[in-house]
């Protein structure tokens with residue numbers, strides 16, 4: 001159970017039910033009042049090597065911008081929702097933006113406003129829209145602190161139209177199993193080979209736990225997707241990912257295998273990741289490999305085209321072999 005070292009909070013959170021609840025829940029944790037969760041000067045000045053320590057704090061505020069961004073994958077819109085950042089420390093995390101200024105967990109207590117906007121947009125739309133509510137954080141992890149997923153599902157299930165989706169790397173799903181969700185929630189479990197989880201995805205659930213969680217969620221009739229992501233081309237990647245696919249085939253329930261869909265995403269990386277990881281995890285593996293990666297502007301790297309092509313051919317072939325009846329939504 002996450003127990004924050006300190007809480008940085010905006011004054012007006014106490015005007016919200018969740019804000020009051022969190023202040024009560026953590027009444028014995030030291031608190032520091034802040035003006036704005038986006039600009040905590042003290043955090044900005046920390047050294048990269050303090051990255052993991054910074055993630056032991058909790059930042060609580062309200063979300064001020066609620067802009068939906070169009071998306072064309074599983075969802076129609078990416079929606080800023082109740083949290084940003086995370087307490088885990090995956091070395092490639094896409095939420096690491098400007099050095100260590102925004103990777104720590106921030107909770108936004110104005111959830112009523114955010115869900116209301118989603119519901120209004122869903123009900124006004126001509127078609128049944130899907131909203132990605134987990135692109136800025138991990139909502140299964142967040143739910144262990146706020147119960148926000150339970151609250152969200154309970155308050156969304158009776159809308160006339162629309163679905164919600166989110167990805168996760170965590171297995172703490174038991175609280176979601178008894179909920180009435182009316183088929184409106186798509187949970188996408190992100191997986192990687194055990195060795196990569198152990199060496200790169202610090203603080204997340206292990207592979208067995210994630211597979212069990214998928215089986216339990218399916219039994220509770222949630223719609224399920226599997227994200228093989230991010231694919232990291234370490235030296236023995238073919239062996240590791242083949243083992244992963246075989247393990248999924250062996251351990252997923254028949255119910256899951258009936259209609260689970262796959263998304264495959266290759267890792268992107270950046271100069272900022274390199275700097276933080278060198279200093280925060282000096283003994284960890286180096287994810288930057290100049291032989292097979294190339295720049296894509298603004299200090300970002302991705303795998304060279306021939307590597308991505310080889311990866312795509314591999315995943316298409318092996319997923320077809322072991323999951324012949326399941327859709328691959330995309331490989332990017």
Ligand code: SF4
Nearest residue numbers: 086088089090093169
């Ligand atoms: S679990 Fe997700 S949000 Fe958390 S550090 Fe890993 S990639 Fe980032």
